[in-house]
Amino acid sequence: MNLFVAFRPEFLDFQRGIRVGNLADHERITRILKLALEYKFGEPFITERYGRGRYWQWIAWLPRANRLAKPISSDVSFGCAKFFIELDTEEQLFKSGLQVERGYLRPPADRRTWQLQQDWDWHRLLASLRPNSRLVQELRRLLREGFHIHAGTWEAPVRFTRPDQFSIRALAEALRRASAHHWAGFQLYYPMTEDEVRCSTGADLVEAILSTFDEVTAAMNACMQIELRPRPNAPIQIQPSPGSLPVPESAQSHRKTPSRSRTARSTSPTT
Numbered sequence: 001m002n003l004f005v006a007f008r009p010e011f012l013d014f015q016r017g018i019r020v021g022n023l024a025d026h027e028r029i030t031r032i033l034k035l036a037l038e039y040k041f042g043e044p045f046i047t048e049r050y051g052r053g054r055y056w057q058w059i060a061w062l063p064r065a066n067r068l069a070k071p072i073s074s075d076v077s078f079g080c081a082k083f084f085i086e087l088d089t090e091e092q093l094f095k096s097g098l099q100v101e102r103g104y105l106r107p108p109a110d111r112r113t114w115q116l117q118q119d120w121d122w123h124r125l126l127a128s129l130r131p132n133s134r135l136v137q138e139l140r141r142l143l144r145e146g147f148h149i150h151a152g153t154w155e156a157p158v159r160f161t162r163p164d165q166f167s168i169r170a171l172a173e174a175l176r177r178a179s180a181h182h183w184a185g186f187q188l189y190y191p192m193t194e195d196e197v198r199c200s201t202g203a204d205l206v207e208a209i210l211s212t213f214d215e216v217t218a219a220m221n222a223c224m225q226i227e228l229r230p231r232p233n234a235p236i237q238i239q240p241s242p243g244s245l246p247v248p249e250s251a252q253s254h255r256k257t258p259s260r261s262r263t264a265r266s267t268s269p270t271t
Helices: 029-041 064-068 109-114 122-127 134-144 168-176 194-198 202-221 249-254 258-265
Strands: 002-005 017-019 045-052 055-063 082-088 093-103 148-153 158-160 184-192 237-240
Touching: 002 029, 002 202, 017 082, 029 045, 029 055, 029 082, 029 202, 045 064, 055 064, 082 184, 082 202, 093 122, 093 202, 122 168, 134 148, 134 202, 148 168, 158 168, 184 202, 202 237
Parallel strands: 002 237
Antiparallel strands: 017 055, 045 055, 055 082, 082 093, 093 184, 148 158, 148 184
16 A cells, blocks of 8 residues: 655644644544554544644554453553654654553542453563563563663553563563552654754654654564454555655755664564
């Protein structure tokens, strides 16, 4: 499939968030990535988001089949592992990858539906943190490839940014000790700075995000009740839409396209 996109780097605003409002379908990242994921895996995805108005801070996509498989929580998305993108305006990073949420253990009175349930993917995440498991192998590999890990609450997270920092025990403790009164979760993501975003085309960024999703699919499968498998012989070619703006010539020498290098080196069994 040729996927023509008019997404532009300036739609990732490091002061306001990810622009989604007042855009055509081929410009809107929510539509572009949903279409690509559904074509690649041959099944419907649900889009979730955090934000208001024209700019959102966080957007995620989860396979509908995994949510429907949950006997208690099939009507909510909190319990499902998901692909995500985020524009962290505090850290000044654009992030894309995998997220698994714990929610609250002791929620406020007005957020009872956000409490961890026994059928959430969080429990599979914790159960997979054992030596030589598929998940741990993927975490070690991706840390070597430049991915980062967020573990725990957003108020007091534990972060792993290098392979030599990482241990199964440290990650498991960070996840289990996260405050019961705060929202907690796990993220495995590839970070991009504003300079790296600005030195890319919109098509480059879409390709990089999809490549990141490819890289984390094996880890995501280790946490879900279903398994995502790409359809055979269904490649996606990302093409700039006619009229898309090129990267300025002055930025060409500084462009970083992690998607191409990571795809070439991928050892994930799902790619």
